[in-house]
Amino acid sequence: MSAETNKSQWHLRTNRSDENSLEVSFTGRWCLDQALPPPDLLMDELPDGIVHIIFRTNLSSWDSGFLAYISCLIKLCAKKGIDVEQVGLPEGVRHLLAMAAAVPEQKNVGRPHVKKNIVYRAGSATIEFLRGVPEMLRFLGEIILSFGRLFTGKTRLRWSDLWWEIEEVGPRALLIVSVISFLVGLILAYLGADQLRMVGAQIFIADLVAIGMVREIGALMTGIIIAGRTGSAFAAKLGTMQVNEEIDAFRTLGISAVDFLVLPRMLALMLMVPLLTLYSGFVGMLAGLLISSSIFDIGMFEYYHETINALELKHFMVGLTKGSVYGAMVAFSGCLRGMQCGRSAEAVGEAATSAVVTSILLITISASILTILFYQLGI
Amino acid sequence: MAKPIPIEVRNLTMAYGGFVVQHDLNFSVNKGDIFVIMGGNGCGKSTLMRSLIGLQRPTEGTVLYDGIDFWNVDPDEHERLKRRLGIMFQGGAMWSSLTLAENVALPLREYTDLSSRLIDEIVSFKLGLVGLAGFEDFYPAELSGGMKKRAGLARALALDPDILIIDEPSSGLDPLTARRLDTLIVELRESFGTTIVLITHELASILGIGSNSVFLDTQTHTMIATGNPKEALHSGDPKVRHFLTRGEA
Secondary structure, three states: OEOOOOOOOEEEEEEEOOOOEEEEEEEEEEOOOOOOOOHHHHHHOOOOOOOEEEEEEEEEEEOHHHHHHHHHHHHHHHHHOOEEEOOOOOHHHHHHHHHHHHOOOOOOOOOOOOOOOHHHHHHHHHHHHHHHHHHHHHHHHHHHHHHHHHHOOOOOOOHHHHHHHHHHHOHHHHHHHHHHHHHHHHHHHHHHHHHHHHHOOHHHHHHHHHHHHHHHHHHHHHHHHHHHHHHHHHHHHHHHHHHOOHHHHHHHOOOOHHHHHHHHHHHHHHHHHHHHHHHHHHHHHHHHHHHHHHHOOOOHHHHHHHHHHHOOHHHHHHHHHHHHHHHHHHHHHHHHHHHOOOOOHHHHHHHHHHHHHHHHHHHHHHHHHHHHHHHHHOO | OOOOOOEEEEEEEEEEOOEEEEEEEEEEEOOOOEEEEEEOOOOOHHHHHHHHOOOOOOOEEEEEEOOEEOOOOOHHHHHHHHHOEEEEOOOOOOOOOOOHHHHHHHHHHHHOOOOHHHHHHHHHHHHHHOOOOOOOOOOHHHOOHHHHHHHHHHHHOOOOOOEEEEEOOOOOOOHHHHHHHHHHHHHHHHHHOOEEEEEOOOHHHHHHHOOEEEEEOOOOOOEEEEOOHHHHOOOOOHHHHHHHOOOOO
């Protein structure tokens, strides 16, 4: 057997030296940059009755390609109970083969290969979710205890951290909140105009936009924006700290990581999301005013007057309450997923994704509960 | 015609903004050398490594591989030169979404036409060389720091590089594994003629296997000694002697 092209100058010859033995001679160049022959080929063509193989070499150059070939051949021979004589191999090859075999292969260290069908995966996901619930509750308990320590003066909140977080989650989010709220206000105005035109009551666009933005949609949109922008950032940051063992360092020093890392983030979001909600409502109403006056011929003063009449203090209270709850949900989800993060780059990515999904899920659930609650209370 | 020198560092200066880490570095690494770049913490060893492997352009000067100016060649040649290097990063730098076998196999699949069978065999062999046989299906996150480091060396060896650059090979390893790694480095030099650059401050490795060296000084921000590390034990410069004798001489 030999290579056909000029680049592949490997040669392999076999010679039956006696009834039981076969000499295998390797000559030429055996390197990684060639298309080397599969070792199984030699074994398939092995004459019957061979129990002993002798390697002979006269190589112009060799590298790991030759090593891998020989190593594979030796394993195949061992499987067939054929004895191999390696003396004819270059000294370097023998040394490296010995080094590779010096530390015995670790047996039974691999994980069992279970075929994961859809039922298995659904079951695993359910079990994983159920296992996560007590952990979530434990984390919630830790946060409540941390707040307790804060109000009783037993924890030292780093004010610089809190201010930094407030700036990060509040003022720096204004631009994206402005854009989204303006566009949502615009959509509401168009939606209202289309329906209200049929009953000749287009002036009520002002009521729809004002109440909708201040009471529900401002808080909801802000919550979702903050979930994507800040919740994921919390998870990624805490996750990276987990990877770098920074959180372990807190634990070993007996310092509560929740007090130090979670509390400032919770407070920052609980303070800033209601304010962003108010701001979002204002921008949405501004969009409604501009669209109504420029497209639907409603006077600016008329629109303003209708808005003032429509809004009551309770609408602001509802919006602010929802904003606070959504802020707390986002902070909780981001911090929870960050603290639960594994110790790899992939785990950080998963934590960030999971933080956003959990935030939006919790926002939606709490929005439904609060809406029913306020309805029942007549607010 | 004289054989080209595998690595030549010429008038190299590295800086971060206005802070000069090292300046006027001039040294050569000959074929088959086990060349040690040594110096105290923060002297710029890892920054020098980044310049050697193409991750950080030097502020001044350059690096030549076989006489080719690494930092001033066309991008294709630059990439070709990079493929001749095998790099082992300090923490292993294993790709976390791939198993150990996939990590080691990736360069082989990318740059060779070998069959999957032979690639698998090379992967097992390289992992065996670093004492990780049987861990093929493990993800880096499931390994200890020392194991990740050894897996990083297996990946660096995947393509049988002409030049192997290893950042802190023995730090964090138990003495037996560290010794085994040193033996492997020597064997690679003997068998493949690999030129090896070690960036380290582990005295056992420096004095045990180093054949040539450069000493980077933290205070003057330049090299203050070159040559065989064992000879450097008797260096006229007290800083070098202090370093190599743990402050006893």
